[in-house]
Amino acid sequence: MDSQHYAEMQENFSRLKTSGAFEGNAIFLFGHCNATEELAELFLTEGYTIEAILDNNTAKQGKRYQNIPIVAPNRILGRKNTVICIASRAYASMKEQLQNMGYAGEVYGLVDYDSFSEYSLSGETMSRMGERICRGKISLEHMKEKYRGIFQVYCPFPALGDVVYTMSYLPYFLADREISKYVVFVVGNACADVARMFGAQALEVLTQKEMDEQVQAVIYQRDTDSFIAHHDRPYVVNLWKILSVKKIPFDALYRCGVFGLPIDCKPYAPADLAVYDKLEEIPAGKAAVLSPYAKSVANLPSGYWDSIVECCSRKGYRVYTNVAGEEKELPGTFRLEVQLDELQSVVERAGVFIGLRSGLCDVLRWADCRKIALYRDCFYSSTSWKVEEVFHLDGWENIVVRDAESCFIHL
Amino acid sequence: MAVSLKKSLENALKHYERVIFLYQPSKELCTELRTILKKEKKGILLLTATEIPDFPCDQRKLQEDECKSLMELYFTYSFSNHFIFLTDQNEFPWPSILNFAKAGLATRGEILEALMR
Structure with missing residues (x-):
């Protein structure tokens, strides 16, 4: 979860706690995902007990997270004095499901x-959403003035991987439509950095609120001089639903789904990369760069990274943790804080990159070094496909981590 | 939005598991949808601008102004998880799930089946 959403979750948690919303109630969470795990940690840290995590995915039911059982949603029916907390983008539909089930808490x-x-x-909702459209139309109009006659490409969600896939297939899409001038809209500076790596002609960095309102206006006006380049956002985009009947790799979701390109179309590599200015300080071919943090991916079991650090150090590798902002380096490693466009030069110099599968792995897709992507042994969203099956990276060693004690990486 | 359309939409969403608004469908899409709906066990209401014969589910033909209002509402926000806007027109500024069929990754039947879930 990104820091902005985490702060929002913390604030809402504190507000509910102060209001006494949790007192005397059995606490349930709904939807086992990375955000729910972070919410669970928040409750546990504050000394609360979580009764169970409700989840519709039968493959997840019967398992545990931090010893909290994962159960079917209907298990809450008949229970008195309960509250359900949700930290998911599907909040509206989950709440509706609970109400339709007969849950009255x-x-x-x-x-x-x-x-x-x-x-x-x-009437209240319709009027509020109508006002939102008005705001969106004004900001869209403003952007149309600023970029007169220029095609607008929207990356509606601040995920590095989504922007990598968008930018690597965008040239084909633009060529097909004979579009020569375009501007890319992203949320946050990290996504802007990724777009720049691919040589984006023009860029606008928006807040999530600005992005949502503008995207809604694009939808409302069916503005064909714009394109929303995403696989599942917002609601008019339903490409992800295909995963309920077919296993389609994430790359193909973008290549064939978002951009309508043939399956054999090759992605463009980032062309505007920089070289880290302290590159000589990294032992050539004898260093490992670890990337243990990801905002939208469930963390690995505790202890696993320790075993990787130990394994690398034992083999004589100098070990770095790639960090950003307030993230802490792993014990026994050196802190590495580099710009996104410099990272490829760093891992190619180091020789080894080991990362939790996240958008950063997509950024490093073209790096020429040994690349290892680690996956939690869990299902992707509400699908029956494992995360590794959807996010598998060709040319990488893809390792599913099932046990905190075992590190299968041989250097 | 007309009060009567809003009321009937609210009722439809309560009564049916899926409400499909079929927008300017090609003949091919109608045929494929018929096949899928024959197998579908969910309660489905089909909203259309023109009467399309032989659909194996309840169907309601909308007036022109109702179609316009419904589209305006759907493009303002997502008001239901059970409402499906279905079209094979390629005039929208967002990607179409039917692109998977074009690439040979899924059949159009499989795609429609996925949308009904």
Whole structure:
């Protein structure tokens, strides 16, 4: 979860705690995902007990997270004095499901990931969403003035991987439509850095709120001089639903789904890369860069990274942790803070990159070094496909981590 | 939005598991949808601008102004998880799930099946 959403979740948690919403109630979470794990940690740190995590995915039911059982949602029915907390972008549909099931207790959304959905036709909702459209139309109009006659490409969600895939297939899409001038809209500076690596002609960095409102205006006006380049956002984009009947790799979701390109189309590599200015300080071919942090991916079991650090150090590798902002380096490693466009030069010099599968791995897709992607042994979202099956990277060693004690990496 | 359309939409969303608004479909899409709906066990209401014969589910023909209002509403926000806007027109500024069929990754039947889930 990114820091902005985490702060929002913390604030809502504190507000509910102060209001006494949790007192005397059995606490349930709904939807086992990375955000829910972070929410669970928040509760546990504050001394609360979580009764269970509800999840629709039968493959997850019966398992445990931090010793909290994962159970079917209907297990809450008949229970008195309960609250359900949700930290998921599907909040609106999850709440609706609970109500349709006959659950009458309180349901709290702790983080608003999806401002597009509100499953209500009440006058109040319709009027509020209408006002939102008006704001979106004004900012879209403003951008049209600024980029007169220029095609607008929207990357609606701040995920590095999504921007990598968009930028690597965008040239084909633009060529097909005979578009020569374009501007890319992203959320946050990291996504802007990725777009720059691919030589984006023009860039606009928006807040998530600005992005959502503008994207909604694009939808409302069916503005064909714009394109929303995403696989599952916002609600009009339903490409992810194909995963309920077919296993389609993430790369193909973008190549064939988002951009409508043939399956054999080759992605463009980033062309505007920089070289890290302290490259000589990294032992050539004898260093490992570790990337243990990802905002939208469940963490590995505790202790696994320790075993990787130990394994690398024992083999004589100098070990770095790639960090950003307030992230801490792993014990026994050196802190490495580099710009995204410099990272490829660093890992190629080091020789080894080992990372939790995240958008950063997509950024390093073209790096010429030994690349290892680590995956939690879990299902992707509500699908019946394992995360590794969807996010597998060709040319990488893809390792599914099932046991905290075992590190299968041989250097 | 007209009060009557809003009311009937609210009722439809309560009564049916899926409400599909079929927008300017090609003949091919109608045929494929018929095949999928024959197998579908969910309660489905089909909203269309023109009467399309032989659909194995309840169907309601919308007036022109109702179609316009419904599209305006759907493009303002997502008001239901059970409402499906289905078209094979290629005039929208967002990607179409039917692209997977073009690339040979899934059949159009499989795609429609996925949308019904």
